[in-house]
Amino acid sequence: MPILVEADSTTAGVLVNALPAGSPVVSRAEDVDGLLTGRGHSSVVIGPTIEMATAAALAERIRVGHPATSVVLIRHDLEPNVFAQAMQVGITAVVAADDQPALNTALSRARGTWEAIHGPTNPGERDGRVFTVFSPKGGVGKTTMSVNLSVALAKTRAEVVIVDLDLAFGDVAITLQVIPERTITDAAESESDLDFSLLQQLLTRHESGVSILAAPTHPEGRDQVTASLARRVIQTLRRHFDYVVIDTPPGFDDQVLGAFDETDECVVVATLDVPTIKNTKVAMETLDLLHLIPNNRHLVLNRADEEVGLSLANVEEILGMPVEVSLPSSTAVASATNHGRPIVLSKPDHAVSKAIEAFARTLAGNAATPTSTAPAKRGLFGRQKK
Template identity: 35%
Template sequence: MTFYVYVEPDAERRSTVGSLYADYGFDVVSDLDDLDAHLPRNPETLLVMIGATVDLEAALTFTSYQRVQRPLIGVLLLRRTLEPDVLARAMRAGIREVLEELDAEGIRVAAARSIDLSKALSTSMRSAGDQAQAAKIITVFAGKGGCGKSVVATNLAAALSGDGNRRVLLVDLALQFGDVAIMLQLPPNRSFSDAISMGGKVDEAGLRSVITPYRPGMDALLAPSSPAEGEHVSRELVTEVLEVARGMYDYIILDTPPAVTDQVLSALDLSDWFVPIVTPDLPTLKSVRLTIEMFDLLEYPRDRRLVVFNRANTEVGLTTEDVEEAVGAHLSVHVPSSRDVPVSVNRGVPIVLQDPTHPVSLAMRRLADRCSGVMSSQETRRKLFAFGRRR
């Protein structure tokens, strides 16, 4: 993880000036185009140091844009000499400080000051986000493996993110054998285990450093690549991470293991929606029935449960009424079985993105609408009819 970037087109300066700050662990890029490509891949960046040979107008334009898009990033501008008109223009653009490129001590002090300010802003923004509208947490759960839980979780996250107009975080809480990374073909360079050292002091910048972007509006927090590492992710850390993430996203989707662990319980306690997955086979029906009973015991609200009937069109001699009676709950969304689903998984693209009009995609969008409070016309008619009968 690198929090600092130095951009300088001149190769000699990159070598001499960059060596002065090697202890900071700066990444070095050669121009602003490279920097634009670097930042989305490294959302944890807190400080950008713009070298003396970077064009002033380009530096000011870059800073003005980042001031809106990435307000946590502090920009220091290095110049060969300090000029009053440059200082004034830099301050108006949002550059935090302008320094002489060889003033090593001044730059170290300014960098530390800028980083402290970014961290304070992160805390302030998180507090403001908490006071505004916290993200809705949606936990997808199945007490038995092989139900398509991860398929539902990844597609639900993609459906909720839309065209990037919503901010969605997909969290893989199957901490020992998670599948989100492989299903989205994401590199396992960052994971939940990287947050262990932050326990008790997780902030927005720290959380961004362990998150992997997938597409505009959709990020992922991956499970550790090693099962042994997953054992060290505590219930307290899960709670802390989710609380911080609530101020950063609109929706948080949790993909869970087929077991009620301490980490899963901590997530369930914070959840706004509970999404059990049922398939038409007896072992799964039993596990979902036990899940529903557990939800009742823990007093999770019934009107916040959305039971998904996956592979609903599979001909195995069980009707919808049979399944509802067996699990003791209404089936909110029916997702048909299709060979196109494993094809989309193998491609690393959720089917709602690969084929938006596919019957499975339409079902997943109905689930997303329920979670976001959008009611279908059929549901509206049913509620109005029920209201009329009560009157």
């Protein structure tokens, strides 16, 4: 999947529509490097407002560090010296800002190069990203975050599946008010020949477009889902969805550890109470010891406005990581849960919804893309001028 780098949010909103759904978008060239260290990306598309010197430096870093990734440069003016500069730093294609066919050709050639090096991807397969929502404690807001994050991602036209790995007491289905006919337990019988066509039959679709792989209906179903099955399920789903969001039980179990092996971004939910912060600290140290997700952990402080003697600054100091999102306590959140319509859907203008949507864009590397301004149809600048 390509990565788009473009500083101007309107331009980014137009360009991203010309890329496969779910392509990450960043506004600064230096943010591309972090994305490239995760899952493979066949190309980086540099938008027209990125300065040539910045584009050249990025292309040089990619050429040396990620030789299988092609760089496509989009410019408003195709002056001859642009081609010369592009060649010097190994940019594979220079495309005019209004030339979608040329962009498509460049992207498909990039994919060809990628596959020649890394092996073919089956037609229609994706390289989806896995976001795991975690806390060692119960009741802190993991499911609330998983569900709202999934819905927020689905609003960006991406294909999203939420996997309920709280195998004994999962409540993703009830939170979204769906009644699943099949659950993850049904995958256990076919673990050895699990494929997407089988998994597809186990998914329940929510009105938001999010697909749900529900937890077993009874706690004992948990024992049938081994850690290797959990991993296999995630590996299979990520090839068919842009995002796989995983809700987890409190703390580590084998299945959660299996999921961590597949996780690109870990969302750590905490609240302002000493036992939660202490256990979160221990959990982060455990992840360090196991070398799991060392870099891509994101701290969310839920109910951050509660006056309980601990401050946001205390939390950051104890955990040694910044709070990326802080969500206030609000009866609207609990009421949305109780009515089976996540707050991001039922009250999109609520502060909590806006914070979660902004976080979803950041996680997706999509901070530069205002979804509301993106045109519904695919097309570059030429078609936008009306």
